[in-house]
Amino acid sequence: xxxxxxxxxxxxxxxxxxxxxxxxAEMSALATATGAINLGQGFPxxxxxxxxxxxxxxxxRDGRGNQYPPGPGVPELRHAITAHQRRRxxxxxxxxxxxxxxxxxxxxxxxxxxxxxxxxxxxxxxEPYYDSYAASIAMAGGRRVPVTLRPAEDxxxxxxxxxxxxxxxxxxxxxxxxxHNPTGTVLTREELTAIAGLAVERDLLVVTDEVYxxxxxxxxxxxxxxSFPGMRDRTVTIGSAGKTFSFTGWKVGWVTAAPALVSAVRxxxxxLTYVSAGPFQYAVAEALALPDSYFDGFRSDMVARRDIxxxxxxxxxxxxxxxxGTYFIxxxxxxxxxxxxxxxxxxxxxxxxxxxxxxxxxxxxxEAGAPFVRFAFCKKPEILQEATDRLRRMA
Numbered sequence: 001x002x003x004x005x006x007x008x009x010x011x012x013x014x015x016x017x018x019x020x021x022x023x024x025a026e027m028s029a030l031a032t033a034t035g036a037i038n039l040g041q042g043f044p045x046x047x048x049x050x051x052x053x054x055x056x057x058x059x060x061r062d063g064r065g066n067q068y069p070p071g072p073g074v075p076e077l078r079h080a081i082t083a084h085q086r087r088r089x090x091x092x093x094x095x096x097x098x099x100x101x102x103x104x105x106x107x108x109x110x111x112x113x114x115x116x117x118x119x120x121x122x123x124x125x126x127e128p129y130y131d132s133y134a135a136s137i138a139m140a141g142g143r144r145v146p147v148t149l150r151p152a153e154d155x156x157x158x159x160x161x162x163x164x165x166x167x168x169x170x171x172x173x174x175x176x177x178x179x180h181n182p183t184g185t186v187l188t189r190e191e192l193t194a195i196a197g198l199a200v201e202r203d204l205l206v207v208t209d210e211v212y213x214x215x216x217x218x219x220x221x222x223x224x225x226x227s228f229p230g231m232r233d234r235t236v237t238i239g240s241a242g243k244t245f246s247f248t249g250w251k252v253g254w255v256t257a258a259p260a261l262v263s264a265v266r267x268x269x270x271x272l273t274y275v276s277a278g279p280f281q282y283a284v285a286e287a288l289a290l291p292d293s294y295f296d297g298f299r300s301d302m303v304a305r306r307d308i309x310x311x312x313x314x315x316x317x318x319x320x321x322x323x324x325g326t327y328f329i330x331x332x333x334x335x336x337x338x339x340x341x342x343x344x345x346x347x348x349x350x351x352x353x354x355x356x357x358x359x360x361x362x363x364x365x366x367e368a369g370a371p372f373v374r375f376a377f378c379k380k381p382e383i384l385q386e387a388t389d390r391l392r393r394m395a
Contacts, residue, residue, distance in 0.1 A: 015138045022131060023361040027345065036349035037387045039309075039375045040357040042181070042328060046380060048246035049287065049294065056250075056283035065278025071270060073101025073254070073281060080285035081239070081254050088213075089224045091232075097259040100266050103276040104251035105211045105240040110136040111269035112207050112236050112255065113175075117142040121172035126158065128362030128369055130181055130209075142172065146364050149183055155321060156183035156330070160194045167198065173205035174198075176225060179212040182359055182374040183330050184323020186220040196228035199235075205261075206231065211240040211253070212326045214295050217303050220324035226256075233258040236265065241284040243327075244298070246378075250280040302327055302377070305384055309377040312388020316395040318373075327378040330359060334371045336395065341373050352394040354387045 010017065024041045031038035047053060059065055065074065072078060078095040085091045093099055102108040109132055117123060119141030125133055127146035137144045147163045149156040167174075176195060178187040187195075199206050208225045216222045226235040236257040242248035255265050306322070310329055314320045319332030338344045341358030349355050356373045363369035377384060 015141065016135065019131075019135050019138070023357055027355050027357055030346070030349045031355040034349040034353070036353045036355045037379075037383060037390070038355045039377070039379065039384075039387055040345075040355040042243075042376045042378060043248045044246040044378045045383060046246065049290070052245060052247070052283050052287045052290075055286045056280050059279035059282040064282050065280070067278070069101075069275050069278040069281060071275060072096075072266065073099065074278070074285070076285040077101055077252075077254075077281040077288075080288040081256065084288040085224075085256060089227060091224060091227055091256075093256050094259070098256055098262055100255040100262050100269065101277075101281060102253045102255060102269060103273040104242060105209060105238050105253040106132050107251075107269065107272055107276075108238045108240075108253045108255050108265075109133065109207070109209065110139065111272055112238070112265050113137055113140045113142065115264040115268040116140075116205055116207075116236075116261075117172055120170070122168060122170045123173055123175055124163070124166045124171055125175040126177060126180065127364060128182055128359055128372075129175070129177065131361060133175060133177075134364075137175075143170075144364070145171070148363075148365070148368060149180070149185060151321065151332070155324065156180070156185045158185075158187065158191050160191065163195070164198055167202055167204070171202065171204060173207055175207050175209075177209040178225075179210075179216055179220075179222065179323075179325025181212065181326050182328050182357075182362055184321065184326050184328055186216055186222060186325040189221075189223055192223055192225055192228060196225060196231050200230040205234050205236070207236045207238065209238045211238065211243045213239065214244045215299060215302055215327055216325045217299070217306065218324060222325070233261075236261050241287060244295075245284070245287045247280070247284075250277055250284070252277050252280050252284045305377045305379070305381060308381055308384045309375060309388060312384070312391060313375065316388065316391040318391075327376055329375045329377060331356075331373050331375065332371055333373055339371050341370055345373060352390045354390055 027040040078099040082093045082095045113136040117140040124145045127148045240253040359372035360366045360369035
């Protein structure tokens with residue numbers, strides 16, 4: 001039998017040709033191969049609340065969610081999401097028409113952009129951005145337009161004039177992330193007011209990724225963009241249980257927005273996973289109803305872990321941007337005499353027994369991100385201490 005004829009045509013379509021294996025897979029494989037401490041990928045090394053895990057077990061045993069759940073999500077979770085938004089953010093949503101449960105925030109982003117972006121539309125996004133943003137814009141046929149957050153003193157800052165200049169007649173929507181991964185920046189009231197004003201003035205849709213809404217530290221404050229004047233009906237807000245409750249493997253996310261926007265996103269989402277995480281949806285509904293003491297304690301715990309890692313990195317010679325949110329720390333490797341984040345991260349497991357991620361993967365302009373490296377602090381305190389001890393010895 002004749003074999004297939006070889007051709008020069010690549011299998012991967014042009015839209016995704018620039019995207020290969022993610023840096024997270026590469027660095028996690030390095031961690032496994034070398035036995036290094038993995039501070040690269042953002043997943044906790046402990047499970048979330050025991051009562052929530054037991055809620056998932058109970059749902060499995062009771063036969064809830066073992067078959068296809070409703071397309072928009074189970075009613076219990078949709079009602080819990082709206083109650084959470086009302087209690088924490090002062091935003092009222094209809095659980096039947098303004099909520100959609102997704103397979104994590106990653107699917108929520110993909111489905112939203114597939115639904116709302118036409119081929120050739122421009123999507124303005126804050127750079128550096130999580131890598132799925134770029135891939136989702138490409139799959140939708142859009143053109144990404146980065147507006148770069150740049151280091152200034154102790155944080156990465158948004159240049160509002162640059163943001164305004166990036167918007168053209170071809171701009172369809174703004175893709176905003178606050179608290180911001182990977183820089184740890186939390187957009188201020190002034191910045192969000194300007195973004196809202198620009199969106200209203202230019203009649204833009206806004207997609208806002210707020211999965212780290214409960215991980216905001218010190219004097220920073222998370223302010224939902226949908227709560228600003230004129231934004232309620234033009235904003236798609238994305239949330240997730242994985243980051244807040246430390247069950248990232250459950251992949252339970254959601255979208256809240258006006259009915260027409262949710263309907264559009266659901267039209268795309270139903271041809272992706274259709275539905276997912278049936279029993280876990282019931283457990284997340286219980287998690288969202290946890291008392292404020294859970295969320296306060298979770299945040300305090302992460303502040304302590306942040307401080308262990310930030311102090312250790314500074315003592316090891318890194319330039320440290322202490323984050324106001326998320327569970328990532330961006331560092332500058334130039335004080336160590338380094339300038340290439342890719343080379344540094346690929347050598348770090350052998351040199352120090354620690355894995356990190358080069359921030360350049362989150363930039364279109366790789367040179368702009370070259371000297372920055374991201375570490376995750378969502379690990380046990382003793383693991384963070386051991387990692388910083390290793391990095392000090394390397395220095």
